[in-house]
Amino acid sequence: MGFEVAAERYARFMGRYAEPLTPFFADFAKVSMGHRVLDVGCGPGTLTRHLVTLTEAHLVAAIDPSPPFVETVARRLARVDVHTGVAEALPFADNWFDVALAQLVVHFLADPEEGLREMARVTRPGGTVAACVWDAETGAVAPFWQCVHEIDQDAEDEAFLAGARTGDLVGLLKRAGLRKVEPDTLSVRVVHPTFEDWWEPYTYGVGPAGDYVKGLDEPGRTALEKVARHRLGDGPITVTATAWAARGTVG
Numbered sequence: 001m002g003f004e005v006a007a008e009r010y011a012r013f014m015g016r017y018a019e020p021l022t023p024f025f026a027d028f029a030k031v032s033m034g035h036r037v038l039d040v041g042c043g044p045g046t047l048t049r050h051l052v053t054l055t056e057a058h059l060v061a062a063i064d065p066s067p068p069f070v071e072t073v074a075r076r077l078a079r080v081d082v083h084t085g086v087a088e089a090l091p092f093a094d095n096w097f098d099v100a101l102a103q104l105v106v107h108f109l110a111d112p113e114e115g116l117r118e119m120a121r122v123t124r125p126g127g128t129v130a131a132c133v134w135d136a137e138t139g140a141v142a143p144f145w146q147c148v149h150e151i152d153q154d155a156e157d158e159a160f161l162a163g164a165r166t167g168d169l170v171g172l173l174k175r176a177g178l179r180k181v182e183p184d185t186l187s188v189r190v191v192h193p194t195f196e197d198w199w200e201p202y203t204y205g206v207g208p209a210g211d212y213v214k215g216l217d218e219p220g221r222t223a224l225e226k227v228a229r230h231r232l233g234d235g236p237i238t239v240t241a242t243a244w245a246a247r248g249t250v251g
């Protein structure tokens with residue numbers, strides 16, 4: 001999937017939404033000073049950077065399979081313990097962290113349940129595992145897929161991904177063995193001043209939406225852009241994006 005992209009491209013695409021979501025999610029996960037924390041699927045480090053401000057850099061670890069993202073985190077956050085790897089096989093000892101978080105990641109895991117089970121394994125008894133995933137209908141990329149479906153009804157959007165529907169994420173955490181699982185919804189509002197500001201990042205090849213645009217030929221891309229401009233207008237375009245969140249206790 002399209003996550004081996006430059007950090008700057010991610011920042012223009014999903015970073016616009018991940019950035020404002022981050023403080024809400026860290027708050028929901030109850031991260032506080034002195035906590036040893038793990039950011040799973042850290043991307044270029046939006047949440048990682050925030051965690052450093054909430055606890056201390058040497059208590060923060062991060063992991064992602066995308067080499068350009070891992071290099072960016074290592075360069076920007078020198079004291080963070082950053083690894084290249086996947087959630088399903090975390091390179092950390094049992095019971096090591098107080099809180100393990102996965103922001104906008106679980107739906108991209110090859111095995112979401114195993115990833116959450118691993119997060120629980122590396123978190124101490126009584127500690128917290130928290131995850132959030134965009135809602136299928138009102139997430140950050142929902143307006144894009146609505147445009148796609150106007151011309152390609154069979155296109156596989158992101159609504160089928162794990163955790164994207166009511167109750168999915170809670171079920172996943174429970175099946176991964178977490179206790180006292182609590183849900184919430186987190187919303188952010190992002191204003192794109194122009195249509196181009198909204199559209200261009202979709203041509204960068206980031207995530208499933210970027211993969212979809214990359215797979216179109218020139219007439220297909222032009223047709224999609226035309227539909228999108230017609231639906232969304234020249235701008236400003238305001239996207240209110242909602243994510244499902246769930247947290248559970250280990251042990």
Ligand SMILES: C[S@@+](CC[C@H](N)C(=O)[O-])C[C@H]1O[C@@H](n2cnc3c(N)ncnc32)[C@H](O)[C@@H]1O
Pocket residue numbers: 003014015018040041042043044045046047063064065066069085086087088102103104105108109110207
């Ligand atoms: C939408 S991005 C979220 C990045 C970051 N957490 C944020 O909020 O900006 C999804 C991330 O999941 C990562 N990812 C994909 N498969 C993964 C896996 N099996 N284990 C851990 N991370 C994975 C991608 O490389 C990408 O960085």
